[in-house]
Amino acid sequence: MDFSLIWHNIAELLTYQKDAPMIFSSGIFWALFIVFMPVYAMLKERRWQMLVFVVAFSLYFYYKSSGVFFLLLVGTSLLDWTLSKVLVRQKTELKRKLCVAVSVAASLSVLCYFKYANFFMWNWSMMVNGNFQPLDIILPVGISFYTFQSISYIVDVYKGRVKPTDTWLEYAFFLSFFPALVAGPIVRADYFLPQIKDNTRATQEEIYYGFWLIILGVIKKSLIADYISQYNDLIFANPTGYTGLESLMGVIGYTMQIYCDFSGYSDMAIGIALIMGFKLSANFDFPYKSLNLTEFWRRWHISLSSWLRDYVYIPLGGNRKGTFRTYVNNFLTMLIGGLWHGAAWKFVFWGAMHGAGLAVHKASKPWLSRIPDKWWVRSVCWAITIIYVSLLWVFFRADSWMDSWLIIKNIFSNFHIDYLPVFVEVRYVWCILMSVIIIAHALPKRWWALAGERFVRSPWIVKLAVFLIVVQLVVQFMSEDVSPFIYFQF
Secondary structure, eight states: OHHHHHHHHHHHHOOOOSSSOOOSSHHHHHHHHHHHHHHHHHHSSSSHHHHHHHHHHHHHEEEEEGGGHHHHHHHHHHHHHHHHHHHHHHHHHHHHHHHHHHHHHHHHHHHHHHHHHHHHHHHHHHHHHHHOOOOOOOOOHHOOOHHHHHHHHHHHHHTSSSOSSSSSHHHHHHHHHHTTTTTOOOOOHHHHHHHHHHOOOOOOHHHHHHHHHHHHHHHIIIIIIIIHHHHHHHHHHHHHSSOOHHHHHHHHHHHHHHHHHHHHHHHHHHHHHTTTTOOOOOOOSOGGGGGSSSHHHSSSSSEEHHHHHIIITTTTTTTSSOHHHHHHHHHHHHHHHHHHHSSHHHHHHHHHHHHHHHHHHHHHHHHTTTTTHHHHHOOOOOOHHHHHEEEEEEEEEEESSHHHHHHHHHHHSSSGGGGGHHHHTTTTTHHHHHHHHHHHHSSHHHHHHHHHHHHHSSSHHHHHHHHHHHHHHHHHHHHHHHHHHHHHGO
């Protein structure tokens, strides 16, 4: 037996690989997590040792996801924590604001360099007819998420909502907590820091419910999203190469894919944290049941929506400065939200259209309130909302602005309903999985709560059977490579 080769393979597996970042749906993560949990359980009562262990594991997790950029996370945490301690000792408002400004400027400068430098330089080059050569910049995974956490922390300390942590280690735990590190939910200091202080163990019911959420997340991400993405990718890779009906199916498919992918990740993150004894806020609440855009953004990516509301919309004036200013603030907030998602004009357009849609809905409320609350009215409202959201997802997913319009044009100009039976026959597995997620999403919310309670109370043999069935299904339907989470790019 060649032990040197074995050790080489193990070392390669445990070091950062650019083309294979560690994610929740990868085998290497679960192998490490199985080792992590017994050690974590033994150290749980020894608070400081537990903090050191989890921070070290979180930084290693980020190293496996982003390589050497884990040092950037360490640097951000050291600067923010130091400035928060300096801030609370200042007597003058000017010096307090200066601490906030330095922290926010540092965080945004790093984010802008890695995420937006080429975008701004390309646009400047286009305006001056220059010869633009993009910088060789690698975007650190999840930088947008922990940057927003960093900004909210220093602002909350300034406003007196939270006290700065006593030690850097506690703040590093908050900022680098691995379940929420690379794709959220965005953790708020006033919600999470008290949990670090309390350091309570998870109850048996919480552990089982966390296991239930992980199973749901695996089904959404590794079973449904990864499989249906294979067809969706074909459509977006060749915008005019398919019929309008096939393009429409690809758009509907991506609408469900991004929900399953992102909410599946959130379910796994919340479940893992719950098993560890920490609660993360819900990030999705059946968003495709929404009857208008305002409701959609209360249900979709809730941690981002609430962050934008509290740290962008309200500071801009919210709804306190008149009707017109309210519409402008809504628009600007969503514009920033669009730019947060990606450095491209298609994301700016996506955010702008959501901002315009929110303004139109708010402006229409007096008229809408006079319409009778009938089932057919709700059906029409739902249809308008889901169509609007789905068409905008095209700009979110397509490789370019032009590809987005080509796909939409193809749907309306080359649509033949008579091809539907052939499509269902050829893509029957895709259709089955799409039907499963659509029906599951449409079920009453209380049914899912009841299913979770039943799972928690079920015998261990039932839990094991459910787990094994899910694993078998994932293995059966998985593609050759583990697909990265969509929101890793943000």
